[in-house]
Amino acid sequence: REYSSAYGETGTRFVRVGQIEFGGDEPVFIAGPCAVENRDDLFRIAEKCQAAGAQVLRGGVFKPRSSVHSFQGLGSAGTEEAIEALTWLRDAGREFGMPVVTEVRGEAQVDLVSQYVDMIQIGARNMYDQDLLQTAARKNLPVMFKRHFGASIEEFLCFSEYIAAEGNKDIILCERGIVPMGKGKNFTRYMLDLAAVPVIQKETYLPIIVDPSHATGRRDLIRSMSLASIAAGAAGLMIEVHDHPEDARCDAAQMIHPSELKEIIASARQLRRIA
Ligand code: PEP
Ligand code: MN
Numbered sequence: 001r002e003y004s005s006a007y008g009e010t011g012t013r014f015v016r017v018g019q020i021e022f023g024g025d026e027p028v029f030i031a032g033p034c035a036v037e038n039r040d041d042l043f044r045i046a047e048k049c050q051a052a053g054a055q056v057l058r059g060g061v062f063k064p065r066s067s068v069h070s071f072q073g074l075g076s077a078g079t080e081e082a083i084e085a086l087t088w089l090r091d092a093g094r095e096f097g098m099p100v101v102t103e104v105r106g107e108a109q110v111d112l113v114s115q116y117v118d119m120i121q122i123g124a125r126n127m128y129d130q131d132l133l134q135t136a137a138r139k140n141l142p143v144m145f146k147r148h149f150g151a152s153i154e155e156f157l158c159f160s161e162y163i164a165a166e167g168n169k170d171i172i173l174c175e176r177g178i179v180p181m182g183k184g185k186n187f188t189r190y191m192l193d194l195a196a197v198p199v200i201q202k203e204t205y206l207p208i209i210v211d212p213s214h215a216t217g218r219r220d221l222i223r224s225m226s227l228a229s230i231a232a233g234a235a236g237l238m239i240e241v242h243d244h245p246e247d248a249r250c251d252a253a254q255m256i257h258p259s260e261l262k263e264i265i266a267s268a269r270q271l272r273r274i275a
Helices: 039-052 079-095 107-114 130-137 153-164 196-203 212-216 219-231 258-274
Strands: 015-017 020-022 028-032 056-058 100-103 119-122 143-146 171-175 208-210 236-240
Touching: 015 171, 020 028, 028 039, 028 258, 039 056, 039 079, 039 258, 056 079, 079 100, 079 107, 107 119, 107 130, 119 130, 130 143, 130 153, 143 153, 153 171, 153 196, 171 196, 196 208, 208 219, 212 219, 212 236, 219 236, 219 258, 236 258
Parallel strands: 028 056, 028 236, 056 100, 100 119, 119 143, 143 171, 171 208, 208 236
Antiparallel strands: 015 020
16 A cells, blocks of 8 residues: 555554653543633643643644634744744643644744644645655654545545655644535534544554544534544544633634533543443
């Protein structure tokens, strides 16, 4: 199979992010706000996510927004602002004992971002950017690689090989929903492809996690889709969390409260034990 040649291995592979291991018996929970907006909000939310049981902190500094008129993340305001936001993220992670992950939206950001994070995130929109994948892979940090919303599973796995072929096998795949079909409303932002989880586990040795937040765009669906993902065998979840989503500058409708995160994590851990 073309997409497995660069891996050169079979069987389960563990990917370590800081002190946290993906691919073991226990699911791993990544949580945090959609975007890093200011130091106080980030630290407060990080503390609550950690208390809820999350092990990895997320927060976007360079946001891949559809409209140029939308908030692009603090990183896009200039290098000083980017450094400030990345420093908050790194420090919040250190303060609460969580490794951190943030997205690189383009090759130009890789050098800077890699100095502050424990894992580099490649967003859905950039799944096909070979130069970005290769540049990010060379930083010797684990890479969270998100499926493009129009990509087949085969394409997703093929493109993940651009990372592996650079010698970086620390790849965590992330299913985040594909474009829904048909005429008329589908009621969710994307369509979560749950079967991708067990399929990818059969086709590769890489850990596959699920992002129910971007897949649904709806906070009322996060619990059910999180538990369904765990039942399907996901190695972890990435969930957007905010304690005052009404104040958030992006993805307010999908961010859940830390108290709900806590319940989801507890249920998910129970479910994994019986599933
Ligand atoms: C994100 O995780 O912050 C994000 C923008 O997700 P995606 O790339 O899947 O749209
Ligand atoms: Mn978001």
